[in-house]
Amino acid sequence: KESGADAVIMWVLPKHAATILGQAKAAGFQPQWIASSTLSDAPLMHKLTKGLWEGVIYANFLDIDSPKVKKYLEAQKKFAPNEQNTGVFFLAGFMFVEPLVEGLRRAGKDLNPETFVKAMETIKNWNDWLGHDCTFTAQDHQGMRSIFLSKCGPEGKAEKIADWMTYKEGK
Structure with a gap:
């Protein structure tokens, strides 16, 4: 919180993400959360975090x-x-x-x-x-080297915010 970070990238598993968001909320820390594809099941993450997943941007592969x-x-x-x-x-x-x-x-x-x-x-x-x-x-x-970006909307609805992007080695 004291870092003043505007955004935080999470590369963790669902249980850890839920814990992190809960602790951050309790501390009054509300940056833009960005997550890896391991957290790309928006309805499930919304449920696990009791709604705290709303607004999180994450990589998606499906x-x-x-x-x-x-x-x-x-x-x-x-x-x-x-x-x-x-x-x-x-x-x-x-x-x-x-x-x-x-x-x-x-x-x-x-x-x-x-x-x-x-x-x-x-x-x-x-x-x-x-x-x-x-x-x-x-x-x-x-x-597979492609992902797109999504954002968790109300009620855990995934909102696609960027089209497919493909990683090209060396680029």
């Missing part, structure tokens, strides 16, 4: 309003009807496995480590998934 989300939510209703949290954290599990499944599909029946890696390296600017611009090369197996 557009919850994407039409592609619908097929996963339909599958969830069928196969996991008791699942309560169907936000970003729930959907991230599907998103993170999609490039793997695509690589297996591209590798075909002659699957071995070499054919799998070669197949993964054919994925270029792939957008038929929940993420954005997935690319693998012989030099880079990261896959």
Whole structure:
């Protein structure tokens, strides 16, 4: 608080973020909070922080309003009807496995480590998934390097405030 900081970046897990916001409020410290994608489930974070998450800006890797989300939510209703949290954290599990499944599909029946890696390296600017611009090369197996910025609005509603941004190494 005494630092006079206008903004504070959090790179923590949800429980820690809730504790930090609660303690900051108790101390009268109200900077602009900015968070990593580990805190990108706005409805969940809003609930965990009892509303203190409102106004927080955070990196996001999955557009919850994407039409592609619908097929996963339909599958969830069928196969996991008791699942309560169907936000970003729930959907991230599907998103993170999609490039793997695509690589297996591209590798075909002659699957071995070499054919799998070669197949993964054919994925270029792939957008038929929940993420954005997935690319693998012989030099880079990261896959996804894109995020957009969101802000938590009233009632935990995510508000997209910046379009997709892609990290380009060396730039």
